[in-house]
Amino acid sequence: MGSGAGRSSRTARASRSAARAASWRRPSKRARGPRERTAPGWLTAGVFGLSSTTVAGVRSAMRPGVVAVLVLGLVRVALAHPLAPCVLELRETPGGVVEVGWKTPLVRARGAELEPVLPARCRPLRTPKPEVEGGGIRRRWTVDCGRDGLVGQRVGVTGPGTVVLAAVVRVTLADGRLVQGVTSPGRPLVTIPPRPRALDVARDYARLGVAHILTGPDHLLFVFALVLLAGTARRVVATVTAFTFGHSITLTLA
DSSP states (O other): OOHHHHHHHHHHHHHHHHHHHTTTOOOOGHHHHHOOOOGGGGGGGHHOOOOHHHHHHHHHHHHHHHHHHHHHHHHHHHOOTOOOOOEEEEEEEETTTTEEEEEESSSOOOOOOOEOOOOOOEEESSSEEEEEEEEEEEEEEEEEOTTTTTTOOEEEEEOOOOOOOOOOEEEEEETTTEEEEEBTBBBBBEEOOOSSSSHHHHHHHHHHHHHHHHTOOOHHHHHHHHHHOOOOOOHHHHHHHHHHHHHHHHHTOO
């Protein structure tokens, strides 16, 4: 009798202990919501030397002003960018006379005193006339390059710098074809091809867009803000790619 009562008491205590243990169990992984994959460390903490806690705090503080940051950044880039590329425009006529347009930004980086390079056989017919146009200084003049045309000739820029030798070259041939190219430190001159290829033009502008972003402190800060605000790795890649693509398009309209 006594032993039966003891067993019942022990069973009851064991049941209560099991119930308490179950109440303290952690919820299963299935009950948790899906975890969002955040940007990898090399995009935030690894690159900029910030801890994950600091990055999370900065991101949280910046979210309310994301629209203002993006708008002000774009306005600043659009209105006062000191590293805008030079633009060389050549318009060929059937008689061999070429109208030259050379546009340089009003604000230039140190060592960016570039000058256009034309074929040696081209002789000037009219002296350049400078005029302020769209945030830059444009000079216009005409040269006589002969009846052989500009196809196969090399044009571009020259200057004392090695990093700033970037310019947009646009050539309209006598038959109406448009040839575009971009000079670089390793290729200050471009050869005018008989038939331009769209893929080469797109590649040159993409390279210019990337180089333009890397040489502009305002752009680097803007991209850093995008990395902090994007959150996930997929959004970071998509946002930075879109910004680079859009900036390359802007340079084509220079």
